[in-house]
Amino acid sequence: MTNPLLSVRDLHAYYGRAHILQGVSFAMAPGEVVALVGRNGAGKSTTMKTIMGLVPVSSGDVAFNGQPIAGREPFEIARRGLGYVPEERRIFSELTVLENLAVGERPPRPDAPRWTPEQLFVLFPNLGRMRERPGGQMSGGEQQMLTIARTLMGNPKLVLLDEPSEGLAPVIIEEMAKAILKLKTEGLSVLICEQNLHFARLVASRALVMEKGVIRFDGAMETLMTDHSIRERYLAV
């Protein structure tokens, strides 16, 4: 990759004394949608949190847009155009939909798509129908859409999307997949953590397979889908 948007090299991170990331390395090109898959506890979420600065980097490098970001604070990393959508959604439950979006709002940047609440309501029509509803009174699927929309309000170049399909009904998952593909055509890059291979295959062309804190496979989604042995070794429960 000549000019990667995100490059992670030999990343290590700990939770207390537990060594979670044991040398994670990969890179992403601009405009790519990449799926990060692996069993529970493989370190997928921790990879995202560490890139975002929410878990301290113990060693290794992270570069975004050619600039080193390891050791920076989450808000600085977010301001450089990295959006983070957490697994638990973390909607501000007592704030309305519009207020949730307002918290995510950042000035536009020249090299990324620019979002307004109205554009986001086109992408997620459900949200447009409940602008004044408190986040705590929304369904799981609606909250998931809101948390993505909230991150998009920061006009990011790359979004780290942690398990967007978790706990959602199949119909909603399909809607979500459509929205992500739409984002891809807008020129947004997405790194998506997924347990649901079916969903990952719908949106991503490339896959990273993680096991015990390292990347074991880095290649085309189709290769992963056809190579039974990789899935057997790293994904089967």
Next chain:
Amino acid sequence: MEFLVIQSLNGLASASSLFLVASGLSIIFGVTRIVNFAHGSFYMLGAYIAVTIIAAIGGQDALGFWTGILLAALIVALIGALVEVVILRRIYAAPELFQLLATFGVVLMIQDITLAIWGPEDKLGPRAPGFRSFVMIMGSRFPSYELFLIVVGPVVLLALWLLFNRTRWGTLVRAATLDREMVGALGVNQRLLFTSVFMFGSFLAGLGGALQLPREAVTLHMDLAMITEVFVVVVVGGLGSITGAYLAAVLIGLVHAFGIVLFPKSTLVLAFLVMAIVLVVKPYGLLGRKPSGHAARGQAIPEPLLSPADRPTKLLGAAVLAVLILLPPFLGDYGVTFMTELVIFALFAASLHFVMGPGGMHSFGHAAYFGLGAYGAALAVQWLAAPMAVGLLISPLAAGLAGLLFGWFCVRLSGVYLAMLTLAFAQIAWATAFQWVEITGGDNGILGVWPSEWAKPKLVYFYLALALAGAGIMALRHLIFSPFGFALRASRDALLRAEATGLNVQQLQWAGFTIAAVLAGLAGGLFAFFKGSVFPTYLSIPKSVDALLMVLLGGVQTVSGPIAGAFVFAGLEEQLVRITAYWRFVLGLIIVLLVMLFPKGLAGSVLAWRERQSGDRS
């Protein structure tokens, strides 16, 4: 009818300042999760600074007066920013109790700085231009400034509502109250947000203080008097709810206004009754909600496992005991006196450790039980001519009864809520001792509480104290490693799981709270006969903080820590008083530095260091 109206108006007027300070405290707590003890000090500074500024710019005309009030509030906001940037920013990750303690260190420092700048005399502020007259209400003269204050409360409430619901800053503050980490991940500079919130809260406190000028004299006691009432208001209204703070301020204001006429000596007790009733009906206050989601998680630091002393520790303990038994006969009177104080404080600290460590209840008012024990003994001697033995029996009994009563309310809450409630109870106990002059002698205390003839020699009394304190400490240790102690720790570490295994957590904690009170009471009784007198200071906040410092110095996570902490601390304060008139400032500084340098406590820092060492080796 006239009485009702006038007293209601009085109540509403005093509610306004209370509301300004309480809302500031609530806003700061919402975002930073710090209960700022120094908020009462900011209120006091607002009043002092306003006096000086108005005098300097000549506040006889309206412009000068109101400019002075506003400038004073702004200066207090800057002082708040300074405190946040220099101290609090470094301790956001520390346990709640350490944060509370650090802000109390700030209280002590501000007290002495105020004393140094403005001197010990009370200051009288100017009357407000345009509001110097009276209004006739139902045939009574009612100060027009009071009417002005009545308006201030709802106006500020409305302004706050607009600020939080109609501005981006307000939206960010509300979001940060719910999940501050997520706000950071969305690109908001939390540091800036925290500092601005702290400034704003301090501004409100400063304004509240400055607006009091035309009403009452400015004194050095305004800080703790106000913070106690504010804690009551915030607990009653619901922490984090601005509207709740206003309702509670009005309620407490009215209780005071009527109480001061109907029961002049029991105003604080009345406030306590109101608080008790509210908490029984709504444990999280009038408009408060049970904390949930990310806000409720806090920074849970896993408590290390307590284990019975290993062989070397046991040998060390035996050696210390041997020294305590064998050494005193060779010491002079001064030495024996000093060691008597040490063993009494060790028992006091051990009882607080029991409720805080294994009990997991952060008491900020443990002196209440120490003091009630002391008063129990002294009152028995004074009014019943009881001998020492009876007095020492009444001490733990009196404190235990108070523990039963106060504990019943306390165990219904947890975390900072519980800490504020214990503090409020302690202040009520203090106020009773202070105000009920006929029985307690008020500020003059009770003198002539001497031991029986046989225990009068200092050495004999030392051995008596050692025997009783030693027995108390051993009993606590025994309890910690008994099934009761295990159940108590299980309740602390995993409330829901403990309940699911069939433990009655509230009852366990209630029992733990009462046991700690009983032993603190015994320590208080021993202290009363040791000093020969009792004073309201035995129940005061600084006394509670002394005990906290002993426990935190030694470390909450160890059983013998508080005993060591008591030994280290007991000398410190006495020496400080001797060295400098501004000992409060030095003590406050020491507290703040301790918390900043060892945010996990001395023992916690040692444990963390040990862990790193073993981690490096593996």
